[in-house]
Amino acid sequence: MPTYVTLVNLTEQSVKDVRDAPERLRAFEEAAKEVGGRLVGFYLVMGQFDYVVIIEAPDDQTAARLLLETMTQGSMRTQTLRAFPREEFEQIAHGLR
Numbered sequence: 616m617p618t619y620v621t622l623v624n625l626t627e628q629s630v631k632d633v634r635d636a637p638e639r640l641r642a643f644e645e646a647a648k649e650v651g652g653r654l655v656g657f658y659l660v661m662g663q664f665d666y667v668v669i670i671e672a673p674d675d676q677t678a679a680r681l682l683l684e685t686m687t688q689g690s691m692r693t694q695t696l697r698a699f700p701r702e703e704f705e706q707i708a709h710g711l712r
Contacts, residue, residue, distance in 0.1 A: 629690035
């Protein structure tokens, strides 16, 4: 299943409501399961971003829909990267001419 790494910046409102973040994360995890995906990892980070979220989803469209639905709550800004695990990277690299 494709893997996606999402870099998250909280909005001012979500910082005020940070005590509710664990419940929102559980709801996101359930939403991922409902569309056939899964939450692989979640990290609170220090630096340019506030969280790093790693998910698997059946395809790009499903991942985009899941993330867009989450963003409509207005609590975050995101950058999502399609991640290729080592095995896929090796297949891609071996396919180069």
